[in-house]
Amino acid sequence: MSNIIDGKAFALGLRGRVASGVAGLAARGIVPGLAVVLVGEDPASEVYVRNKGIQTREAGMASWEHKLPAETGQAELLALVEKLNADPAVHGILVQLPLPAHMDAEAVINAIDPAKDVDGFHILNVGLLGTGQKSMVPCTPLGCLLMLRDRLGDLSGLNAVVVGRSNIVGKPMAQLLLGESCTVTIAHSRTKNLAEVCRSADILVAAVGRPRMIPGDWVKPGATVIDVGINRIEEDGRTRLVGDVDFDSAARVAGAITPVPGGVGPMTIACLLANTLTACCRANGLPDPELVG
Ligand code: GUN
Numbered sequence: 001m002s003n004i005i006d007g008k009a010f011a012l013g014l015r016g017r018v019a020s021g022v023a024g025l026a027a028r029g030i031v032p033g034l035a036v037v038l039v040g041e042d043p044a045s046e047v048y049v050r051n052k053g054i055q056t057r058e059a060g061m062a063s064w065e066h067k068l069p070a071e072t073g074q075a076e077l078l079a080l081v082e083k084l085n086a087d088p089a090v091h092g093i094l095v096q097l098p099l100p101a102h103m104d105a106e107a108v109i110n111a112i113d114p115a116k117d118v119d120g121f122h123i124l125n126v127g128l129l130g131t132g133q134k135s136m137v138p139c140t141p142l143g144c145l146l147m148l149r150d151r152l153g154d155l156s157g158l159n160a161v162v163v164g165r166s167n168i169v170g171k172p173m174a175q176l177l178l179g180e181s182c183t184v185t186i187a188h189s190r191t192k193n194l195a196e197v198c199r200s201a202d203i204l205v206a207a208v209g210r211p212r213m214i215p216g217d218w219v220k221p222g223a224t225v226i227d228v229g230i231n232r233i234e235e236d237g238r239t240r241l242v243g244d245v246d247f248d249s250a251a252r253v254a255g256a257i258t259p260v261p262g263g264v265g266p267m268t269i270a271c272l273l274a275n276t277l278t279a280c281c282r283a284n285g286l287p288d289p290e291l292v293g
Contacts, residue, residue, distance in 0.1 A: 003251065003254060003255060003256050003257060004251065004256075004257060004258075004259055005147055005151060005226075005256050005257065005258045005259075005263060006262065007143075007147065007258055007259075007262055007263040007264055007265065007266045007267050008262045008266045010146070010147055010150065010266075010267060010270075011143075011266035011267045011269070011270040012266075012270075013293050014146070014267070014270040014271070014273075014274060014291060014293070015055065015058070015059060015270045015273060017274075017289075017290075017291050017293065018059050018270070018273045018274050018277050018289075018291065019058070019059045019060055021277050021281075021289040021291070022059055022060040022061055022277060023060060025277075025280065025281075025284075025286075026060070028284075030280065030284055031060075031061065031062050031089075032061045032062070032091050032092070032276050032277050032279075032280035033061060033062035033063070033064070033089045033090050033091050033092070033276075033280075034052070034056050034061055034062070034063055034064070034090075034091070034092040034093075034094065034118065034272070034273075034276045035063075035064040035065075035066065035084050035087075035090045035092070035093050035094070036049050036052055036053065036063070036064070036065050036066070036094045036096060037066045037068070037077070037080060037081070037084075037093070037094070037095045037096065038065065038066070038067050038068070038096045039068045039069075039070065039072055039077060039095075039096070039099055039100055039103070040068075040069070040070035040099075040100050041070060042098070045096050045098075048096065049065060049067075049096055051269060052094070052269055052272065053065055055269050055270075055273060056273060056276070059273050059277075061273070061276060061277075062089065064090070066080060068080070070100050071100075072100075074102070074103050074104060074107070074108070077095075077099075077103065077108055078107075078108065078111050081093065081095070081108065081111045081112055082111070084112075084116070085111075085112065085113040085116065088283075090116065091116060091276055091279045091280040091283055092116055092118035092272075092275060092276035092279050092280075093112050093113070093116045093117065093118065094118055094119055094272065095108055095109065095112070095119075097168075109121045109122055109123075110122055110123050114136070115136075115279060115282065115283065116279055117136050118136060118139075118272055118275040118276050118279055119136070119138060119139065119272075119275075120135065120136040120137050120138040120139070120142075120172065120275070121138065121167070121168070122136075125137075126167075126172070129172060129175050129176070130175050132179055136275055136278075136279065137172065137176065137271075137275070138168060138169070138172045139267075139268045139269075139271035139272045139275060140168065140169050140173075140207075140228060140264060140267070140268045140271070141169055141172045141173040141176050142176070142271045142274075142275075143264055143267025143268055143270065143271045144173060144176075144205060144226045144228065144264060144267070145173075145176045145177075145180070146267065146271070146292065147226065147258065147264075147267065148203060148224060148226065149180075149292070150292075150293070151224055151256050152203075152224060155177065155180040155181065155182050155203070156180060156181035156182070157181065157182070157183070158182050158183070158202040158203055159182070159183050159185070159200055159201055159202045159203070160174075160177040160182040160183065160184045160185070160201060160202065160203040160204075160205070161184075161185045161187055161197055161198055161200065161201035161203070161204050161205070162174045162177070162184065162185070162186050162187065162205045162207065163187045163188070163191075163194070163198065163204070163205065163206050163207065163208050163214065163244070164187075164188060164205075164206065164207035164208040164209070164228070164244075165186055165188045166207065169207040169228055170186060170188075170207050171186070173205055173207065174186045177203070177205075182203065185197060185200075185201075188208075189208070194218075195217075195218045198214060198218040198219065198220075199218055199219070199220050200220070201219075201220060201223055202220065202223055202224065203223065203224050203226070204219060204220075204223055204224070204225045204226070204245075205226045205228065206225070206226070206227050206228060206229055206243065206244035206245050207228035207229065207244065208229065208244050209229055209231065209244065210229070210231070210244055211229070211231035211233050211242050211243075211244070212231075212242055212243070212244070212245065212246040212247075213229075213244050213245075214244055214245045214246065214250065215246045215249050215250070216246060216248075216249025216250040216251075216252055216253050217249070217253075219245075219250045219253045219254050220253075221253045221255075222253075222254070222255040223253075223254055223255060224254065224255055224256045224257075225245055225250055225254045225256070225257040225258065226258050226263075226264060227243035227244055227245040227247070227257070227258050227259075227260050227263055227264065228243075228244065228264050229242070229243040229244030229245070229260060230243070230260060230261070230265060231243065231244070241260055241261050242260055243258075243259075243260030243263070245257070245260075247259060247260065274289075274291050277289050277291075278291075
C-alpha cells in the first residue's frame with residue numbers, strides 16, 4: 001500500500017455512501033436539505049459555497065444558497081437563521097465563516113438550532129462532543145478521524161499530537177482522538193520544544209495555517225501524518241497550494257501521509273453531506289446512517 005492517503009478517493013467513497021443513504025430515504029418520501037448562508041463577497045468563500053451546492057445536489061439532497069450583501073445587519077441575518085430553524089425541509093444550516101467584522105459570529109452560530117448545526121460549531125454541540133455524547137461533529141476533524149480509522153483501525157493507546165488549537169479544527173480533533181482513547185497533546189505556537197513533541201507522535205495532525213512549518217525530521221518514522229493546512233504560496237513564479245507539513249521530506253519517513261491538495265480538503269465537504277444526512281435521519285426519528293466503508 002502506498003503511504004499517501006488518497007483523500008479524493010476516500011471522499012468519493014463517502015459521498016457514494018451518503019447518496020445511497022439519501023436514495024433510501026427517498027422511498028419514505030424524505031429529502032435531506034442543506035441551507036448555506038453566505039454574507040459578503042469573499043472569493044474563496046464563494047468557491048466553497050458553490051462547490052457545496054454542486055455536491056449537495058449530486059448526492060440527491062435539496063440545496064439552498066442564501067447570499068446576503070456584506071452590509072447586511074446582524075438582526076437581518078438572525079431573522080434568516082430563525083426562518084431556516086423553523087423550516088422542516090431544512091435539516092442542515094451552515095453559515096459560511098468568516099462573517100463580516102461588524103457581525104458577532106458566535107451569536108449567529110449559537111442562534112442555529114443545534115440539531116441543524118451541521119458544522120458542529122454551536123456551543124451545545126461543542127459541549128456534547130467534549131463530554132463524549134452524541135453530537136454534530138465538525139466536518140474537517142471528522143474527515144481526519146475517518147481517514148485515521150481506515151488506515152490504522154483501533155487508535156487506542158496511540159500518542160496523538162495536534163498542532164493548532166482552533167475551535168474549528170484543533171480542539172474538536174483533540175476531543176475526537178481522546179474519544180478514541182489516544183494519549184492526546186495539543187501543541188501550538190507557544191509550545192516549547194515543538195520538534196520533540198511532534199517526534200513523539202504516532203499520529204500527527206497539523207492545523208496551524210503556516211506553509212511547510214513541519215519538516216520531515218519532526219516526524220517519527222512510521223507515524224501517520226494528517227495535514228489540514230491549505231496555504232497559497234508563490235513559488236517559482238506560480239501560485240501553489242501547500243500544507244503545514246513539508247510533504248517531500250515528511251513523506252520519506254511517515255508510515256502514511258495526506259497530500260495537499262487531495263488529502264483532508266475533499267473530506268470536509270463529504271463530511272458536511274454526511275452530517276446533513278445524519279441530521280435528517282435524527283429529525284425523522286431514524287437511526288444514524290452507517291457511513292463507514
Ligand atoms: N469557512 C471555511 N471553512 C468553513 C467551514 O467548515 N464551515 C463554515 N461555516 N465556514 C467555513
